[in-house]
Amino acid sequence: MRCGDFKESYLEDEKIFQTLFVKFWLVLLAAGLILLPAIANEYILYVANLIGIAIIGAVGLNLLTGCTGQISLGHAAFVGVGGYTTAVLITKVGMPFWFAMPMGGLASAAVGLVIGIPSLRVKGLYLCIATLAAQFILEWIFVHWEAVTHGIRGINVPPPQLGSMVFDTERSFYYITLLLVVVGVGFARNILRTKWGRAFVAIRDRDLAAEMMGINLFRYKLAAFAVSSFYAGIAGGLWVSFIKVVTPEHFPFSLSIEYLAMIIVGGLGSILGSIFGAIFMVVVPEMLNVIASASRDLFPTMGKHFIPMKEVVFGTLIVLFLVFEPHGLAEIWHRIKNFFTLWPFSY
């Protein structure tokens, strides 16, 4: 019977897969995720794809905001840059999706670098406003640079292709999303264990102290912006190829807020938190939709009042989280895990 983990070195403490149990459950999870398309219907897979895309975006934002402490209100615009770059490269240059999407990530990272420059001078609320400006400037470009973005009409994006295989259904696209989520989450988890990750955290905790320890603020703050925007760009490229169309309406300011909410609900500075947050923010509205539709059949006259209530329910859930669980879903998960690790002799 297990009664806790005993570690003898820091190296062991930094291990990602710490125990046999963790490995066992992860293998089970991986098997479950791979087999999901065999049992789930198109709608579930559609939601699964959305969750995957949200996870990639949220992990990126968490690296910047949760780990490095640089609040960004322009994340949706970075997602947009990636989405548009991918769409334009596919449709105008004829580049295959497999190259266009990483290029979208790089383009977004480049824009992120530029937007990140004010972070060297301004902090906190002031940086918030600087990134907010970026959101509106980029949104304006999406609408008005008609020669490239086709303005408000947007661009239709063909589905990815590999040889004769076309990834045009939720089922086939799911595997692309899954692969990228695994790679993206793995990379983010690892970056936190390196010199870079520690530099990020040091900057978040006290940037002056970090600088005195020899951390180059210029380099690491911009690096955080670039990495975060790269994730956003990948999420954007994936998203537009999945829904097969890109218009400026896809990247509103509210999406930036939604991403922030994801990492706050999930847990700031935690990769696992980003995943939980993304799942939460995608699944809860969908669930409320389903409940709203179902309740309409049971109480036909109630429908008119219940459907608009969805936003209220959603908002209340978020407030409850902030009040009762400020460390987010990741913290709940840790508590549950710890409880079961020592169960039934928890004392």
Added chain:
Amino acid sequence: MRSKVCWLAILFVIPGLMLGGPAGPVSASDVIKVGAVQPITGRFAFAGGNISAGLKDALMMANEAGGIDGKKIEYIMEDGQYKLDVATAAFKRIMTRDNPLIMYGESTGLGKAMGPEIMNRYKILYSSTSFSGELADAKANPFVFVPGPTYADMFGILLKYIAQEKPGAKVAFFYSDTEFGKDPIPYAREMCKTLKLDLVAEAVAQVGAVDVTSQVLDLKRKNAEYVIFQGFVIAPVATVIKQCRDFGMKTKFMGTFWGTTKMLLDELGPLAEGYMGVNPYNFWWMEDVPMIQKIQTYTKKNYPDVKFRPNSYMQGFATGLIFVECLKRAAKAGDLTGEGLVKALQSIKDMDTGGLTAPLTWKDNKFPVAKIWKANVEKKIFEPASDWMTVE
């Protein structure tokens, strides 16, 4: 520990219900399913509920009249909130769960986003709240149709009317910086040239804009005699008209379908004097029209509280009539599939809608016929200013 249990319940049990919930039996070949994603909440909510009610009533009236070949029509509706991601999810949910033969969508964006999949994968008949020209393209979107004229056609009808009333008149367009606003503009510019009208100004404003002074000054400087609005519902139409009147301008104002609502007249009050609009459907107050009488009787019986239905209801209702006609024709031909419905749609010629619209004839996935209406300020209603007009 108790709170933990609560959280666990929230996190796992409800998604479980959701996974298990929607997967019901799909067969039941004695019903014909019509799905709809409607903007019940969100920016377009003022119309969503009415459109949905209109569509549903048309289908239910067909059921009362015996259904399609003895089969009943089932109407399945979900809220799309006028947000593309929510609407797409709702669309996919309905397609997966219910597999309907016909779908109705809430926005131009949804139609465009789902277009390729409707054509290549789902193969269902599709119509929507949108009068966008991009959706009425028999080649690119054979399964998608517009239940009336497109915005471009409406502009054509208005411009034709202007050209008759005052040849060579000075015209200006006032549109919003959205897809909805910009859709007909390129066509309308061409139309001005063809009709030899003088397009003097194009003003752009945001939906709901408060300050439109610079645009109004431009209209005054260019001395526009006719201004056509597109892409707004209420704001800033009232402000523009008020400021123009304050400047002493005698400009005539016009609007397309969404600018021909009673809601706008109520808002404008006396400013509505001389306001004109284009609408392919007759209004609720035209009690001499047989289909309007039928709608009023049906409403009185089923919704005793409802005293008025706006033109968005009529749009939903007319779409429902077209759906039913397509279903009847397809059932008669023994081909009750998406392809069969498209064939039926294309065969529609001089379809009688009981006077709700002009006799409908399919033309390139739309029905390009409408009337011009003029505001009656005292009664706060629109009255016909022309007969049914068609654009070639």
